[in-house]
Amino acid sequence: MVLPKVAAFDVFGTVVDWHGSICEAVEALKLDVSPSEFALAWRSLYQPAMARVRQGEVGWTSIDVLHRQNLDQVLDRFKIEHLSAAQKHALNQVWHRLKPWPDAVEGLQRLRKGMMICTLSNGNLALLAHMAKSAGLPWDLILSAENYRHYKPDPKSYQGLCETWDIDGASLLFVAAHKDDLDAAYAATGCKTAYIVRPREFGPVQRVDLGQEARFTYHAEGFIDLAQQLGL
Amino acid sequence: MVLPKVAAFDVFGTVVDWHGSICEAVEALKLDVSPSEFALAWRSLYQPAMARVRQGEVGWTSIDVLHRQNLDQVLDRFKIEHLSAAQKHALNQVWHRLKPWPDAVEGLQRLRKGMMICTLSNGNLALLAHMAKSAGLPWDLILSAENYRHYKPDPKSYQGLCETWDIDGASLLFVAAHKDDLDAAYAATGCKTAYIVRPREFGPVQRVDLGQEARFTYHAEGFIDLAQQLGL
Numbered sequence A, B: 001m002v003l004p005k006v007a008a009f010d011v012f013g014t015v016v017d018w019h020g021s022i023c024e025a026v027e028a029l030k031l032d033v034s035p036s037e038f039a040l041a042w043r044s045l046y047q048p049a050m051a052r053v054r055q056g057e058v059g060w061t062s063i064d065v066l067h068r069q070n071l072d073q074v075l076d077r078f079k080i081e082h083l084s085a086a087q088k089h090a091l092n093q094v095w096h097r098l099k100p101w102p103d104a105v106e107g108l109q110r111l112r113k114g115m116m117i118c119t120l121s122n123g124n125l126a127l128l129a130h131m132a133k134s135a136g137l138p139w140d141l142i143l144s145a146e147n148y149r150h151y152k153p154d155p156k157s158y159q160g161l162c163e164t165w166d167i168d169g170a171s172l173l174f175v176a177a178h179k180d181d182l183d184a185a186y187a188a189t190g191c192k193t194a195y196i197v198r199p200r201e202f203g204p205v206q207r208v209d210l211g212q213e214a215r216f217t218y219h220a221e222g223f224i225d226l227a228q229q230l231g232l
Helices: A018-028 A035-044 A044-052 A063-075 A083-098 A104-111 A124-137 A155-165 A179-189 A223-229 B019-030 B033-043 B046-054 B063-077 B086-094 B104-111 B125-135 B155-165 B179-189 B223-229
Strands: A006-009 A116-121 A141-144 A170-175 A192-197 A218-220 B006-009 B117-122 B142-144 B173-177 B192-198 B218-220
Touching: A018 A035, A018 A083, A035 A044, A035 A063, A044 A063, A044 B117, A063 A124, A063 B019, A083 A124, A083 A170, A104 A223, A116 A155, A116 B125, A124 A141, A124 B117, A124 B142, A124 B155, A141 B125, A141 B142, A155 A170, A155 A179, A155 B125, A170 A179, A179 A192, A192 A223, A218 A223, B019 B033, B019 B086, B033 B046, B033 B063, B046 B063, B063 B086, B086 B125, B104 B223, B117 B155, B125 B142, B142 B155, B155 B173, B155 B179, B173 B179, B179 B192, B192 B223, B218 B223
Parallel strands: A006 A116, A006 A170, A116 A141, A170 A192, A192 A218, B006 B117, B006 B173, B117 B142, B173 B192, B192 B218
Antiparallel strands: none
């Protein structure tokens, strides 16, 4: 098997469990709210916030700042008014410490033996670096929409990734737990695609279609499964 | 001691031994030339090439491409005409495999226990990622002039580094074996500075003033020495 030169990974939900990690942070603060509802509400504001940047309503704004703005909206919605500015900042930093899915670190260690592995996340570089250090994620390179100033699924983010590595799409494997991210990566670059099944991304209730799609190159239950399919 | 949040490193000459690594590659090719003279000639074209980019004579051009263009000039100068395109490409890739100074890996491992460590090199991201993988350099984040599209010593490169990390200069330690790089980093950001003595950067003949300067925060014989001075 000819391996791709580079495997690029979506991060939130694909590599790390944002729902579970936010639930833990909310529980630790003893907020009078369902941790899962809080996590889902916070995450639900993520795409609309990036859409405002993509559409030029606001200038380039990092995910750290968008998360912090969104947190204010969520706290309003749940009528949580007692948190200090320092507590809100600390809560926002949970995105820097999201925990990896159980297979993620071992799977990445195996995959990086055969190819370069990198992120392509909408998370900002500092967030991704802190996350990698706390979770032990062995990236060869951390890349972000911040590098290209275009949030996924803008084609310029995926095309920028290929330019950074000086490769064409045929040498790229894009890895994500989100079918729309894979479709956008393929449309922009012609890359190979690996769909990762993450049934608990949104908590105990499955909310998205996890079925196998013939259009994706690989369908894997996690990164160890993907490494095995690639012979690594 | 309050540690800086981030230590950012110059790479060529500070972390890795470009002169020795190029000499080895030239010797392996059995070129009829002094390996040291070849290495010095190739490196001497590096600053003028970046200057043409900085001054806008040419658009943004990666170091991989500049190195390859410079290699043609050096081969011409030494009247080496028998290398194939593939051999020239392979020789150019030596910059992706430069070997670390003996103290570099252990020193970085100690330093990263107390702060985030990253590069700020004029080398492009792919080059730095391949180098880190082959040399075992444990960066928390790889940053390049490529991130900011401004080559050092343009102040925008150092200022961009602070923006990426969301820190002010007081929280940054800039580390380099080159006094002009440290001076430019300080002028742009007000950062702390660490001068690293690398007496063999240019080969056996010392070509630059290695003396201690009162204006730098630290003066160290290598990264292990720097880690000890920082209590790490």
